[in-house]
Amino acid sequence: MVIGHGSVDMSTQRHATTPMLEVIDLQSRHGRIQALKGASLAVRAGQLVALVGANGAGKTTLMRALSGVQPVHGGQILFEGRDITRATAGARVRAGIVQVPEGRRVFGPMSVEDNLRLGAFTRSRREEEEGLERAYALFPRLKDRRRQLAGTLSGGEQQMLAIARALMARPRLLLLDEPSMGLSPLLVDQTFETIQRLAKDGMTIFLVEQNAFVALSIADHGYVLEGGRTVLDGPGRALLEDDRVKEAYLGV
Amino acid sequence: MLSEFLQFLFSGLTVGAIYGLIGLGFAVIYNASHVINFAQGEFVMIGGMATVFLMAAGLPMPLAVVLAIAGAALVGWLLARIGIETARGAGVVGLIIITIGASILLRGLAQVVWDRNFHPLPPISGDAPIHVFGATLLPQSLWIGAALIAIMAALRFFFDHTRTGKAMQAAAIDPLAAQLMGIDIRRLVRLSFVLSAALGALAGVLVAPITMTYANVGVMLGLKGFAAAIVGGLGNPLGAIAGGLVVGIAEAMTAGYLSSAWKDVVAFVIILFVLLFLPNGLFGRAEVHRA
Numbered sequence: 277m278v279i280g281h282g283s284v285d286m287s288t289q290r291h292a293t294t295p296m297l298e299v300i301d302l303q304s305r306h307g308r309i310q311a312l313k314g315a316s317l318a319v320r321a322g323q324l325v326a327l328v329g330a331n332g333a334g335k336t337t338l339m340r341a342l343s344g345v346q347p348v349h350g351g352q353i354l355f356e357g358r359d360i361t362r363a364t365a366g367a368r369v370r371a372g373i374v375q376v377p378e379g380r381r382v383f384g385p386m387s388v389e390d391n392l393r394l395g396a397f398t399r400s401r402r403e404e405e406e407g408l409e410r411a412y413a414l415f416p417r418l419k420d421r422r423r424q425l426a427g428t429l430s431g432g433e434q435q436m437l438a439i440a441r442a443l444m445a446r447p448r449l450l451l452l453d454e455p456s457m458g459l460s461p462l463l464v465d466q467t468f469e470t471i472q473r474l475a476k477d478g479m480t481i482f483l484v485e486q487n488a489f490v491a492l493s494i495a496d497h498g499y500v501l502e503g504g505r506t507v508l509d510g511p512g513r514a515l516l517e518d519d520r521v522k523e524a525y526l527g528v
Numbered sequence: 529m530l531s532e533f534l535q536f537l538f539s540g541l542t543v544g545a546i547y548g549l550i551g552l553g554f555a556v557i558y559n560a561s562h563v564i565n566f567a568q569g570e571f572v573m574i575g576g577m578a579t580v581f582l583m584a585a586g587l588p589m590p591l592a593v594v595l596a597i598a599g600a601a602l603v604g605w606l607l608a609r610i611g612i613e614t615a616r617g618a619g620v621v622g623l624i625i626i627t628i629g630a631s632i633l634l635r636g637l638a639q640v641v642w643d644r645n646f647h648p649l650p651p652i653s654g655d656a657p658i659h660v661f662g663a664t665l666l667p668q669s670l671w672i673g674a675a676l677i678a679i680m681a682a683l684r685f686f687f688d689h690t691r692t693g694k695a696m697q698a699a700a701i702d703p704l705a706a707q708l709m710g711i712d713i714r715r716l717v718r719l720s721f722v723l724s725a726a727l728g729a730l731a732g733v734l735v736a737p738i739t740m741t742y743a744n745v746g747v748m749l750g751l752k753g754f755a756a757a758i759v760g761g762l763g764n765p766l767g768a769i770a771g772g773l774v775v776g777i778a779e780a781m782t783a784g785y786l787s788s789a790w791k792d793v794v795a796f797v798i799i800l801f802v803l804l805f806l807p808n809g810l811f812g813r814a815e816v817h818r819a
């Protein structure tokens with residue numbers, strides 16, 4: 277196999293190390309406010325990666341830029357090695373990048389089932405039906421409430437619905453923006469158990485959180501975003517022990 | 529007494545159904561884009577005028593009607609594609625001003641391409657009046673009522689049972705969340721203009737046998753349709769139809785019992801009243817998506 281040590285091997289090797297998502301020096305503005313000044317990170321297939329940062333650090337702006345609903349003024353987003361910086365929101369969903377937005381944003385005046393079906397908007401009818409079965413198996417509570425208007429669900433149930441709706445699109449990379457927001461500690465635990473369960477089943481997950489402790493304790497890898505820049509990164513547990521993180525985010 | 533009242537009621541319901549169809553167009557576009565399309569009346573004009581001139585060119589009426597509606601739909605698509613999409617940064621007020629500009633342009637073009645005269649269209653099935661308790665009802669009024677019911681049923685099916693219809697509801701509720709599902713908002717806005725233009729043109733064809741049609745017919749009809757949409761709670765399709773009937777009946781009763789000079793004032797009094805005292809309309813904006 278000495279002879280085989282050529283370009284083929286090199287390329288498979290490179291392929292194996294290409295991150296699923298790579299963000300390089302991303303910049304984004306809201307009018308005159310520069311919300312992202314250089315965010316760089318990588319998420320590898322099968323990983324659960326968390327990015328933490330204070331309120332206003334630019335987490336939501338980053339997530340929206342990843343989903344193609346926020347203009348990017350510099351830098352690059354690569355998905356499985358392909359440059360998707362200018363791809364439309366729809367193309368990204370079809371490619372497998374699906375987001376659970378901050379504040380859940382379920383379609384309140386529509387039924388639970390309609391919400392789920394809308395999640396499969398980019399998928400075939402058959403995938404829609406299969407997805408619905410999977411969603412109900414994963415969240416039996418949603419099945420009981422499938423005719424109910426989404427707006428009448430409790431906060432925890434709405435978070436379940438928002439996650440289930442995103443799964444309907446068959447994500448390869450699931451983006452979660454502040455999943456703990458507005459939930460009681462008990463529901464935060466439940467939500468993160470769900471996220472961990474998805475990660476165990478092989479889903480690649482990138483989540484952003486203000487709640488650094490819960491996020492970093494389950495993350496394979498973590499990043500810290502400050503003033504629109506990624507300033508620190510490392511294994512989730514290691515970041516939790518980092519003095520700067522402790523001081524700034526854990527109130528220690 | 530009864531016959532007089534019935535007569536006014538019939539006339540109010542007939543013209544009210546037309547206002548409702550036009551108001552429906554306002555509601556559909558508003559839901560998709562939050563734009564109030566002041567060129568809605570011009571779709572009505574195009575429907576009537578194009579049918580008149582296609583028939584004058586020798587086409588049979590059914591074909592002329594279909595082509596006129598398709599033509600208006602194309603104009604709606606162009607307005608969305610050129611007027612609305614290229615000016616996305618203009619904000620909602622800017623976009624509304626663009627629709628006002630489009631309406632002036634379309635009226636001018638109609639006068640140049642067609643003419644400045646009044647034109648009748650033949651009613652769908654003759655004009656032998658039907659007598660009901662001493663009042664007379666034109667067959668065209670029945671056609672208008674039937675068309676309104678058919679359109680309502682079709683729209684209900686579209687919004688409640690098709691993927692695109694549900695996507696339109698979702699986009700009206702939360703455009704950002706809809707985009708995150710992969711729903712293309714621009715496509716929906718285009719579709720809403722096409723749909724509204726077709727609805728407006730149909731109204732124009734239906735009303736022309738009663739009121740005649742001309743290049744500026746859309747000015748007043750557009751405003752009455754806007755009144756219908758406001759009364760119904762902007763963005764509430766069923767409300768727009770009910771609002772149209774309210775405006776039409778109020779107008780007919782005013783013309784009948786007071787003076788026809790007051791007729792056009794009624795719609796504006798109603799708009800002012802609703803905007804001042806019932807900002808969500810008589811039927812509520814919250815019902816948007818359930819309609």
Ligand SMILES: Nc1ncnc2c1ncn2[C@@H]1O[C@H](COP(=O)(O)OP(=O)(O)O)[C@@H](O)[C@H]1O
Binds near residue numbers: 306329337338
């Ligand atoms: N729609 C907007 N218009 C103007 N500024 C905004 C908008 N959204 C966010 N910002 C600003 O951008 C910065 C980053 O906000 P955001 O991404 O929401 O942060 P985070 O999600 O980390 O709390 C903040 O300074 C915020 O005020």
Ligand SMILES: [Mg+2]
Binds near residue numbers: 335336337378454
């Ligand atoms: Mg945020």
